[in-house]
Amino acid sequence: MTIIPQKYGPGLQYVPSNAPIEDILFLMKRDGGIVVKGLVSTEDIDKAHADVREALDGDAEWNGDFFPKETKRASSLLAKSSTYAKTQVMNPVFQAVCAHFLTTRSTFWWGDKQKESVSKPYIQSTTAIEIGPGGKAQPLHRDSYINHNILTEVSEWDDVRDRTRECSLGMMAAGCKVTKQNGGTQFIPGSHLWSTERGPSPNAKDCVTPEMDKGDAFIMLSSVYHGGGENTTTDQYRLAFATFAIRGYLRQEENQYLAIPREVVKEHDRETQQFMGYYMSEPACGYVEQLDPIYVLYPELLKDAKLEDF
Template identity: 40%
Template sequence: MAPTATYPEGSQAPKVKSVHTPPPPKVHSFDASTASCDQIVQALSLCGGCIVRGMVPTEKLEQIERDTRPYIQADKPWTLDDFFPPETRRVTGLFEKSRAFIESIPANKLYQDVCHAMLTDVLQGYCGQKLENFVSRPQLNTNVIFSIGPGAKAQELHRDDSMHHNRTPEITPDEYKIGRDTGLGCFVAGKKTTRANGATRFIPGSHLWSHLTPPNEDLACYAELEPGDAFWMLSSAYHGGSANTTTNEERLVYACFMTKGYLRQEENQYLTTPLDVMRTYPLEVMKMAGYQASLPYLGWVNLEDPIHVLVDESVTGKLALQ
């Protein structure tokens, strides 16, 4: 059965009157082996989310679960507030815990291509009389695994860009421009994900709303996935984990977010991952994790690009800040 985004009344979007966008836009599905970066960028721009089928192969899913199941079992219920139901278990710090996770999900080429297309920021500015292009490339915001057990209540619908204080005015679909969003998330199903066991619910088109517009549950659809399928979503879109109403099913989700290079990371990779572990990854993955300067001057160490904390110039070449 192919994954779909299902609405409460069936497969069609409900006919509702809204001051935002009439009616909710279609949630597109793509095959990871054939989809292009441009197709996905267009779908995200119009809807705020899409499904990417077959993103992670079965053998990689199995390896990720072998790597991380002991950490899932060892996690304790969240006690800071009621944002995570007590039936939810989480795993973070995944550079050290599962190389298969890093290679298959945040470092996935198609995902990274789309992140670069939507989150790279270029600023023109003068240095003396010379006009420069200052490039800030995306960085990892967070890696996390969610195991949601039977009986878990639904999360409140929320926007993940609130952490970056992203203030957005209401716009029409034609007015959407790359740069409005601060992040792009990816939720991969480790097991079959259904509405009954807590599939992510999401409001298509809510990335076009004002940040002060409250969510409307009647507009939500459910990202139902087969193992290895992914739901990709802009950080400005309203979403939340749903209630697990089953008696014996675990909803297992492998998630990551990328964000703009000049923003603070949600998960502090510099303190989470030992340097000796980070050095075992390819250069581009280290940069993705945040070991790269956001030009012209942001994030330096000893007035040099932070990648030199991990590797020397014989590997990277001289990387001068502008």
């Protein structure tokens, strides 16, 4: 932890996908976000894009301020693209970052014993977002507002104090070359340290826009103020795949159990199924008939199932 800062200058950092995970974690704690270059191959991005293209084209216009009317979205991506699942959701760097920030370990008295429970993160939401020419910037916001995450002001990240500070985090993987001009996500570095009530309102002049090649990924803590930028081009469509994860005991934004048909869930591997929510958050969130929800997918295993303490 002590020698890492000297390797990096101030401001948003761009690191290769084989950068030490400690560096990525350190920079996220310092800045709230980081760009990992070449996290996904351009071939895999193109395959995922082909898988979601029809849904993007069929999207209805948004009526409201959160998305400009020029933006198209495709959601429920785990129902649409196994390439997206394997190369983005289950990407080892993304998974390591999620495990670090979003695993909750608690010890409670249970009779005369102290019992530790470990709750692992799972999917919050999966959306491909394409901002068309003329699309205005989104209001700057914290995605952690979704889960009512109220924060105090801190001057810098403290691993012990802040172990449960963030409730979720997200990754924007570039589906094309992403620039400030075509609506790249803008964010305020360091704003994850701000309190909820702090004013005045977040200001776009404090933002930086990660510029990315296809396959690069911007990973951010969800308390960072950010938003899709304005697309000032006349002919560019900014495509990004947004993947969010959340602590295992909080409610998902995109309901995976209803969004993904069970036959498609069964096509994913066990780890992906767990990350979708077919898994219990210890000690006791998510059971079906008092058993791990995996038995809903594989009832043939029920004969060996036992009802046990949570």
